Amino acid sequence: MQYLLLIYDDEKNDLKMTQPQLGEVMQAYMAYTEKLRTDGVYLGSNRLRPVETASSIRIRDGKTNVMNGPFAETREQLGGYYLIDVPDEQKARHYAALCPGAKTGTMEVRPVWAM
Amino acid sequence: MESDALARETAEAVARRSYGKLVALLAARTRDLSSAEDALSEAFAAALAHWPTTGIPGNPEAWLLTAARRKSIDAARKKKRAELASDHITLMADELSQANENELPDQRLALMFACAHPGIDASIRAPLILQTVLGFDAATIASAFLVAPGAMSQRLVRAKTKIHTAGIPFRVPERDDLADRLDAVLEAIYAAYAEGWSDPAGTDIHRRNLAGEGIWLGRLIASLMPDEPEVLGLVALMLHTEARRDARRNNAGDFIPLDRQDTMRWNADLIHEAEFLLRRAGAMNRIGRYQLEAAVQSAHAIRRLTGSADWGAIVSLYDGLLQLTQSPVVAINRAVAIAEIEGPQAGLAALDEHTGDARLSQYQPWWAARAELLARCHRKTEAAKAYEQAIGLEPDPAIRRFLQRRQAALLGVP
Amino acid sequence: MQFMLFAWSAEGYFQKMPPAEAQAAIGAYSAFGEALRKENVLVSSNRLRPSGETTQVSIQNGKTRVLNGPYAETKEQLGGYFLIDVPDLDAAIAWAARCPGASHGTVEVRPIWTM
The missing domain is CATH 1.25.40.10 (Tetratricopeptide repeat domain)
Structure with missing residues (x-):
């Protein structure tokens, strides 16, 4: 089964970090990605640019609105995701807990709808 | 409280009717649209503060113009390079004393030609006209043109800076250049109209849909340039299209294509006006894109009378x-x-x-x-x-x- | 440039419709996906299972904490995504407006941070 692991983390943390600290975080993510790959569960991942670069689009009564910012204003922001393929939800949660984002923010585990 | 409401209503009415006129007058010589808009918005704020106690002035437009010019002078004085600003201030002070109580000159046409200048990126011309002539804010324009609000506001600022720094004139071009340059203005207006047309419900936070504003701008140009057949052609085209607005959807909100529309739901007044303008344009014997497009719509509109569109005419x-x-x-x-x-x-x-x-x-x-x-x-x-x-x-x-x-x-x- | 289009919409949107209408509504999504594919802009896409099947995982004081439900409590829920590759943000917004989610929910456009 495929699961989407969404990483919610406070974007401001990144800004407070020094260059070496940022490097450490990057390395932790790279090691995590590598672990997913060697375990054969990795399907894809992406880091998202900060929410200030987001736009949201809604069409109502034929009127299109383009708004600045993300859909949900949250204390921690969606900063990236991993898509993995594992046998069950237990395993998905296991890998979510291994993600560096679980220590500093919140991981959301979403099952993907098999088509 | 009642005088507050009245002041607000009057200010809003003047803003709707004369925003572009005032911006054009304020920026005509300096070509500094951003400062003109800033000064004008301060003048509107001052009006809302003063009018409830002093009463609505006899000529609100002139009052706003004078107030905005004072704000511009203050702003210029605040700039450090006083000696450079002094000529500028003298000129503005002259203008201030000349601001008479009579009819203000209309320089909106010159403003539109500046906005649709070849030096301005074609994609930003319509947004720029909507903002400077009609006072739309960047967020509303951004939604209409499917662009992120931040990006739209940046592009508008960049275009205004270019008008200022590149020396783009506020002037109606000479005869030789007029055809091409007018085409750019008409294209921008038609783009504004088309954005509004794709909004079937015609709802807008400002209760002013772009289609209506496009027609308004078209009529404005037609009144300022009554001998340009393509201007009349564009207005006729917009009116023909607008006449079918209600017929495009049934009561359930379903889309109805042109050939299935109930012609009884077409707006006969708008069709008559369109036909009248098209005939007047035709009599000038200078055919062009907008007249041809309006004629196509006219050949569709004939179904109202004959039961079928004139497909032969449409093809040619x-x-x-x-x-x-x-x-x-x-x-x-x-x-x-x-x-x-x-x-x-x-x-x-x-x-x-x-x-x-x-x-x-x-x-x-x-x-x-x-x-x-x-x-x-x-x-x-x-x-x-x-x-x-x-x-x-x-x-x-x-x-x-x-x-x-x-x-x-x-x-x-x- | 790659962009993520997140489709947020009220869950139960399809369920509340008569079956024929629901089929058409789902059909609109597949037509959108097909158009993305045909124009060579689609990188990947997934529909997510209902937010009720979601869990949150975080690590606090060394302990793994698991909660039910999605991270953001919102009126509309993240129902799926389209990862696209287009020249610029304007193109991404134009595609977002074509996504059926824009007319019954909100489509959030997020630029991908390329490494």
């Missing part, structure tokens, strides 16, 4: 338009018209001439027209595929539903 008008514009959009409409006279095979053949045009692959009407003609030729599988592409490209849910129903009918799905 599109022939002329295609020659003039080389527009792939015209080519699609021409092919559909050909199918009405010579049958779907001929229409499809006319369409096929444009297969491979990169501009069309993401254009919903291209796929919808193909699907329709393929279906009429009983090429069901290809038609269904073309419908699928059209559905995937269409943002309006009502039109999406319409296309889905056509596709389902084709495949015999109940």
Whole structure:
């Protein structure tokens, strides 16, 4: 089964970090990605640019609105995701807990709808 | 409290009617649109503060202009390089003393020509006109043109800076340049209208839909340049289209294509006005794109009287338009018209001439027209595929539903 | 440039419709996906299972904490995504407006941070 692991983390943390600290975080993510790959569960991942670069689009009564910012204003922001393929939800949660984002923010585990 | 409300109402009414007029007057010499807009918005704020106690002035426009000019002088004085600013201030002070209580001169046309100057990126001309002449804010314009608000506001600022620093004049061009330059202004206005037309409900946070504003701008230019047939042609085109606004949807909100619309729901007054303008333009014997497009709409409108559109006229008008514009959009409409006279095979053949045009692959009407003609030729599988592409490209849910129903009918799905 | 289009919409949107309408509504999504594919802009896409099947995982004081439900409590829920590759933000917004989610929910456009 495929699961989407969404990483919610406070974007401001990144800004407070020094260059070496940022490097450490990057390395932790790279090691995590590598672990997913060697375990054969990795399907894809992406880091998202900060929410200030987001736009949201809604069409109502034929009127299109383009708004600045993300859909949900949250204390921690969606900063990236991993898509993995594992046998069950237990395993998905296991890998979510291994993600560096679980220590500093919140991981959301979403099952993907098999088509 | 009542005087507050009255002051607000008057200020809003002046803003609606005269915003562009005041911006044009404030920026005409300095060409500094951003400062003009800032000064004007401060003047409006001052009006809301003063009018409730002092009463509404006899000529609110002149009051606002004077207040805005004072703000500009203050702003210029605050700038450190006083000696450089001094000439500027003297000039402004002159203007201030000249601000008479009579009719203010109208420089909106010059402003529009500055906004649609060849030095300004074509895609920002319509937004710039909407902002400076009508006072739309960047967020509203951004939504209408499907652009992120931050990006739209940046582009507007950049365009205004260019007008200021590159020395783009506030002037109606000389005879020789006029045709090309006027075309850019009309194109920007038509772009504003078209954005509003794709908004079927016509609802807007400012209760001012872009289609209505486009027509308003067109009429404004027509009143300032009554001897330009293409201006009249554009207004006629917009009015013909606008006349069918209500007929495009049934009571359930479903999309109704032009050939199935109930002609009783077309607005006869707008059609009459369009026909009148088109005849006046025709009498000037200088044909152009907008007159031809308006004539096409006129040939559709005749169905109201005769029961069928004049397809023969429509095909030859599109022939002329295609020659003039080389527009792939015209080519699609021409092919559909050909199918009405010579049958779907001929229409499809006319369409096929444009297969491979990169501009069309993401254009919903291209796929919808193909699907329709393929279906009429009983090429069901290809038609269904073309419908699928059209559905995937269409943002309006009502039109999406319409296309889905056509596709389902084709495949015999109940 | 790659962009993520997140489709947020009220769950139960399809369920509340008569079956024929629901089929058409889902059909609109597949037509959208098909158009993206045909124009060569689609990188990947997934529909997500209902937010009720979601869990949150975080690590606090060395302990793994698991909660039910999505991270953001919102009126509309993240129902799926389209990862696309287009020249610029304007193109991404134009595609977002064509996504059926824009007319019954909100489509959030997020630029991908390329490494």
